[in-house]
Amino acid sequence: MNDRQGSDREPEPKVDAMAIVGTLLAGPLCWGGIGWLADWLTDRATPLFLPIGILLGLGGSIYLVWRRLPKH
Numbered sequence: 001m002n003d004r005q006g007s008d009r010e011p012e013p014k015v016d017a018m019a020i021v022g023t024l025l026a027g028p029l030c031w032g033g034i035g036w037l038a039d040w041l042t043d044r045a046t047p048l049f050l051p052i053g054i055l056l057g058l059g060g061s062i063y064l065v066w067r068r069l070p071k072h
């Protein structure tokens with residue numbers, strides 16, 4: 001029999017700050033790069049797909065970080 005209190009609960013998962021920062025940076029960079037490539041391939045004078053890609057990448061990376069965080 002274990003006398004320590006709280007030993008029946010599972011340990012809380014740790015949050016890796018570098019993984020969060022990396023995810024938040026990688027999404028806009030990757031999707032922004034895809035948007036830039038789409039602008040370059042379509043020979044646009046003003047960028048259209050670049051800001052769309054950056055916003056989609058940021059939204060996706062925020063969603064991924066939110067899903068990975070432990071629930072309390």
